[in-house]
Amino acid sequence: MIWSVAAYWHWTNQSVASAQLHFFDIGQGDAMYLRTLSGKDILIDGGPDRLLVNQLGQAMPFWDRTIEIMVLTHPHLDHVAGLVEVFNYYQVNQLVLEPVQYNNAAYEALLAVANQQHTTIQIVHTGDTITLGPLEQFTVLYPFAETNLTALKDVNDTSIVLRYDLASVQPRSVLLMGDATQLVEDQLLQAGLMTDVDILKVGHHGSRYSSTADFIQASQPEYAIIQSGAGNSYGHPHAETLARLAPVATVLRNDQLGTITFSIQPDGTYRQYY
Numbered sequence: 001m002i003w004s005v006a007a008y009w010h011w012t013n014q015s016v017a018s019a020q021l022h023f024f025d026i027g028q029g030d031a032m033y034l035r036t037l038s039g040k041d042i043l044i045d046g047g048p049d050r051l052l053v054n055q056l057g058q059a060m061p062f063w064d065r066t067i068e069i070m071v072l073t074h075p076h077l078d079h080v081a082g083l084v085e086v087f088n089y090y091q092v093n094q095l096v097l098e099p100v101q102y103n104n105a106a107y108e109a110l111l112a113v114a115n116q117q118h119t120t121i122q123i124v125h126t127g128d129t130i131t132l133g134p135l136e137q138f139t140v141l142y143p144f145a146e147t148n149l150t151a152l153k154d155v156n157d158t159s160i161v162l163r164y165d166l167a168s169v170q171p172r173s174v175l176l177m178g179d180a181t182q183l184v185e186d187q188l189l190q191a192g193l194m195t196d197v198d199i200l201k202v203g204h205h206g207s208r209y210s211s212t213a214d215f216i217q218a219s220q221p222e223y224a225i226i227q228s229g230a231g232n233s234y235g236h237p238h239a240e241t242l243a244r245l246a247p248v249a250t251v252l253r254n255d256q257l258g259t260i261t262f263s264i265q266p267d268g269t270y271r272q273y274y
């Protein structure tokens with residue numbers, strides 16, 4: 001019975017646990033969804049609208065209605081707005097925020113729905129870690145506790161910068177820069193916090209003021225992901241940024257490829273598809 005052998009192989013192959021990392025195609029904005037090896041669901045930013053919920057519905061197992069951790073890197077609309085709608089469909093256990101509070105409507109709506117769901121709010125700084133499983137954790141690289149965030153001219157530079165680490169046979173790291181610019185990159189370099197990573201979510205949608213040559217040299221990503229919408233009015237990604245990234249990394253763009261997904265096996269081998 002060749003058919004049943006094939007079906008069995010298919011079933012066993014499907015049940016091998018791997019971490020899934022999706023950079024969603026949600027137009028101009030950031031939205032990343034990670035299903036960890038241990039089956040936790042993590043959402044980092046939500047894009048500008050309900051496109052996020054559609055994408056999440058396709059990527060998450062249909063029977064799973066719980067997001068263990070939601071992270072808002074900073075409260076600009078292209079990151080926060082889509083997150084509000086998520087609460088209508090999922091239980092969100094924990095919401096990770098930067099220390100500064102804002103008074104834009106979408107941000108306030110997010111706090112209100114989180115409050116209704118009794119979601120735990122966690123404010124993070126450099127050095128904080130979030131354990132995701134036996135092999136997996138987030139490390140917060142920014143903001144520093146001593147940074148006066150309200151004095152910064154650019155709210156983008158209040159972005160939470162996170163690194164996801166998988167401590168497997170071949171260790172893997174994913175660096176998520178939010179919309180941080182050179183100002184933050186320079187501080188991370190000076191603080192000695194930059195390490196070689198495998199996947200870089202490029203800061204600020206590939207703007208020319210992020211991803212300096214020094215920063216790219218230090219992070220050495222194999223893949224650089226740019227979350228930007230087709231035909232966006234900001235000119236993201238900038239040609240100069242693309243030129244700086246190209247010699248080091250394979251650049252993958254949501255505006256060209258749609259949703260970009262990585263599958264990472266427990267031993268650290270990984271592959272990318274879109």
Ligand SMILES: [Zn+2]
Nearest residue numbers: 029076078179
């Ligand atoms: Zn943005």
